Amino acid sequence: MxxxxxxxxxxxxxxxxxxxxxxxxxxxxxxxxxxxxxxxxxxxxxxxxxxxxxxxxxxxxxxxxxxxxxxxxxxxxxxxxxxxxxxxxxxxxxxxxxxxxxxxxxxxxxxxxxxxxxxxxxxxxxxADYQALSPHLFSLHMPIHCLGLKWGGGALQRTVQGLAAVLFGLQLLPSIRYQNNSEMARTLAENIRQTILTESSLYNSTEAEGNTLLLILDRRDDPVTPLLQQWTYEAMVHELLGVNNGRVSLAHVSGVADDLKEVVMSPTQDEFYSRSMYLNYGEIGQTIKDLMEEYQKRLSKQQKVESISDMKNFVESYPQFKKMSGTVSKHVTVVGELSRLVGTHGLLGISECQQELVCGSDHSTNLQRIFQLVTDPRVREVDAVILVMLYALRHECNPSNDMRGLVSALKKRNVTDRYLKLLSSLMDFGGAKSRQSDLFGTQVPQNVSTIRKRLFKGLKGVDNVYTQHKPLLLETLMELVKGRLREGAFPFCGNPPSSTTARPKNIVVFIVGGATYEESLTVHQFNTNNPGMHVILGGSTIHSASSFLDSVESAMDGIPRKALRI
Known part of the structure; x- marks a missing residue:
């Protein structure tokens, strides 16, 4: 699938x-x-x-x-x-x-x-009415301005068409569940169901019937994941360089060769990238080093042309050698630029603060560290603002919340009015009143198992301090496969299947408002760890922090700001 x-x-x-x-x-x-x-x-x-x-x-x-x-x-x-x-x-x-x-x-x-x-x-x-970015990830590549807080223009029709194409193309006849507090998710679910009924003749097999679930979520329920600095190769390239239709522009890199000013970064067309896209920042450096050493060994062999046999071997292996040469040049250039940006902008320190903020519970320590970074002139304006945004989301209901002081610090460093407005817009978009999930585990647990899960959340399987956070999607998928996903929070569209507790073998998750590469990594790991199941993730678009902020700004344009007075 x-x-x-x-x-x-x-x-x-x-x-x-x-x-x-x-x-x-x-x-x-x-x-x-x-x-x-x-x-x-x-x-x-x-x-x-x-x-x-x-x-x-x-x-x-x-x-x-x-x-x-x-x-x-x-x-x-x-x-x-x-x-x-x-x-x-x-x-x-x-x-x-x-x-x-x-x-x-x-x-x-x-x-x-x-x-x-x-x-x-x-x-x-x-x-085939969608962008297939990897075997388990697709995007409708919709413009940011197409989605607000309600369906408008042709956005609903385009989303129905793209999502239905995935179901028809893969011959998946699903039960449908949706996020209950999202009017957009409910409307999409109803339209998909009607489309399936209308075009039922397109299914030439009913093997997937009863084994497939379409789960429609809303980006507003997890506004944190798109804001966090990412450390897998795929996500870093998208966040720091930008990927457009599988291509990355390196024209801004000093001294870059003409043939590297735009490079293809697609797992379907680059074997090395396919193997390395889920590696973290530390691992990819070692992998690039190994690739270069292998290339140098082959280069030394290519230079020893002393006989007719050597010439014959050279001609036969030259295309493969040239391809490897291009792969080495491309990825060395990309990783070099990523490394430069990480160092120049101090992203390791910023990311550590982000992770401790969203996964930890020490408010006073978090606040002190954020003040240090926000007032540090070496920290980019956008990074300072995102830290304050994450703080606002994480400690929205904390009586010791010091948003006033943080906003004052942003104003002292002359942050643009756009970012100050976005602080309010984000809270209206994805603050506690707009979410149905317990995003930070701050609500009172109902039982001992929930308490245990909250106490140890973020510890199991954490590689380092930069990857503590796990998207809300992972918790949702785990609850789903255990048959514990509450029907009140995620009702069925139409009649539920005869056995609502049965584990679906195929799950298509679609996030209205856009998915992220961190969530794609989560799905990849979930599929690896659950060989009897398969999840496909799709979204209106694939977000970086910048595109997510653009989408929030567009969605909240013209809507009075209420959640945060600055």
Whole structure:
């Protein structure tokens, strides 16, 4: 059950089911990203794909009727109109049209009417309407401004389409549960259920029925996880450098070679990255060192070309050697830049304070340390603000709360008004009154086992002080698999299955408002530790701290701030 393999299979289906011969792929902006994240363009081109074009950027160029055109687009009104225009004046000999989701009969009819030259050979629906970032992680890659505190515009429709495509593509017929205090989660659950009922004919197997659960959560229930500094390779790259469609820009790095100004960081296209993405900061340094030593050994062998046999071996191994050379150069550059940023911004000290703040209970020590960092001019403005945000969330109900003093310290260092407003917005977005979870374990436990769990929370399996925190998602999954997830907090949408305590084998978790790479790591570890089960995680987007703050700002725009008076 892999979302990456599902997308790859659909792309392979498109290419192999058409007639032999050279082809062009015509895609839209979103489907281009769906393909590029899971497959390198060179890999696609080896399968007789000659060229790639964007449907929204085509012009009336030269007629290439000798080429076959594979169209892979989302079934939006804009794409239907553009495709109809393309068919009215076709530039290619034949067209094979594949939609990334369910397409309406009226749109198919419109295309049939536009196909006056009878160049369309096939129209099919594929269910790959999402970015597959790893086997267990997908994103709808939705713009931040699309989601507020209520569904608006086309955000609900887009989310339903993307999430339904995952279920249809993997042939998962789930029971549905949702976070009870979230109106957005409830609405999404109802719409997904209705879509499944309407499109029930798309299921050609009922093997997963009764064994699958779709669990819809709301980002507001855990506003802490997106704010924390992360230390796995994958999460650090996203947090400190930014990943966009599986690519990372290194153009800002001093002295970087031209071929490294933008690099691919995708586990589906980089074997070393796939093996290393879940390693922590300390481990990745040693792994890079081992990679370099192996490269140097091969380099010394390549330089010893003394006979015809040596030359033959050199030619045969050169492509692999060159690939390894590129891998070494890329990851040495990336890790070097990460190391520079960690040192320059003092992120180890900041992260240690963050972890002790959200996982510890010593208020006075936490407060003293935060004051030291907030008033330290070497600490970045954004890091100082995030520390105060985490303090506000963690000690919101503490009678000794000193938010007034911390805000005053931020003002003294001339923090921008935007960040000061965000402090209030965040508390309205994800403060105690907006959550249904006991995020910090501060509510009165109901029984001895709960008390024991709270006392030892954060100790078991902790690698170091920088990784004490575990996302709320882990606790939710553990309660679910034990049959203890409260139906009052996570009700079923529609009739519950006959046995609500049975452990589902397949779980699709979708977080309205965005997931994080820390939660992806949690799911990876959960799947490893529970071989009889499989969890897939999806979100409206994949957040860094910066994008999460942007989303909070967008969501709370125009809503009066109440939770925190500054």
């Amino acid at each position: 892999s979302v990456v393999q599902a997308v790859k299979n659909y792309v392979s289906k498109m290419i192999t089911e058409s007639e032999p011969g050279y082809k062009i792929m015509l895609m839209d902006k979103e489907t281009t990203s769906f393909v590029s994240v899971v497959l390198g363009m060179s890999e696609v081109m080896r399968q007789e794909v000659y060229m790639f074009e964007r449907l929204d950027q085509t012009s009336s160029g030269e007629n290439m009727s000798y080429l076959k055109c594979l169209v892979y687009v989302r079934p939006t009104k804009e794409n239907i109109d553009l495709l109809a225009r393309e068919l009215q004046k076709p530039r290619y000999g034949t067209y094979y049209i594949y939609f990334s989701n369910v397409v309406s009969k009226s749109d198919v009819k419109l295309l049939a009417e536009a196909d006056e030259h009878e160049v369309v050979r096939e129209v099919q629906e594929l269910y």
